[in-house]
Amino acid sequence: MxxxxxxxxxxxxxxxxxxxxxxxxxxxxxxxxxxxxxxxVPAAAPAGGEEQGGEEEQKGSYDIELSEVGENKIDVIKIVRDIAEMGLKDAKAMVDDAPKVVLDDVDREQAEEIKEKFEEAGASVNLK
Structure with a gap:
C-alpha cells in the first residue's frame, strides 16, 4: 500500500x-x-404464498433483530456496541434480552453487512 x-x-x-x-x-x-x-433483475414472482418474498425485497429499510446469540456472546456484544454505538452495559443488556431489535431503519446493503458480522460471530439475525 x-x-x-x-x-x-x-x-x-x-x-x-x-x-x-x-x-x-x-x-x-x-x-x-x-x-x-x-x-x-429478479424474475417475476411465482403465484401463491411466495408473494411476500417479493414485497420484502422491495423494502427500503430494515430493522435488525438479534434472534439468537449463539456461543460467542462476547463477540456479539462487541458487534452490538459498534453498530448501535452504545456502552458495554447497554449492549450486554440488549444481547441478554434477545430476541431484540438492535437497529431500526437500516438500508438493505448495510443491513446485509451487519447480518453477516453477526452470523460470523455465531449469532442469528432477522431482517424485518
Missing amino acids: PEKFESLVEEISEMSVTDLAELVEILEDKFGVSAQAPVA
Whole structure:
C-alpha cells in the first residue's frame, strides 16, 4: 500500500459501521457514483404464498433483530456496541434480552453487512 494512503486507511478502519455508511453516501454524492454492485433483475414472482418474498425485497429499510446469540456472546456484544454505538452495559443488556431489535431503519446493503458480522460471530439475525 502506498505510504500516502496509510493514515487514511488507518483512520477509516477505526470508524463504526454507521460512520462508514455515511462516508460512502457522501462520496457517492460528491463523485456521482454508486458503491453498490450491479444487481440482476429478479424474475417475476411465482403465484401463491411466495408473494411476500417479493414485497420484502422491495423494502427500503430494515430493522435488525438479534434472534439468537449463539456461543460467542462476547463477540456479539462487541458487534452490538459498534453498530448501535452504545456502552458495554447497554449492549450486554440488549444481547441478554434477545430476541431484540438492535437497529431500526437500516438500508438493505448495510443491513446485509451487519447480518453477516453477526452470523460470523455465531449469532442469528432477522431482517424485518
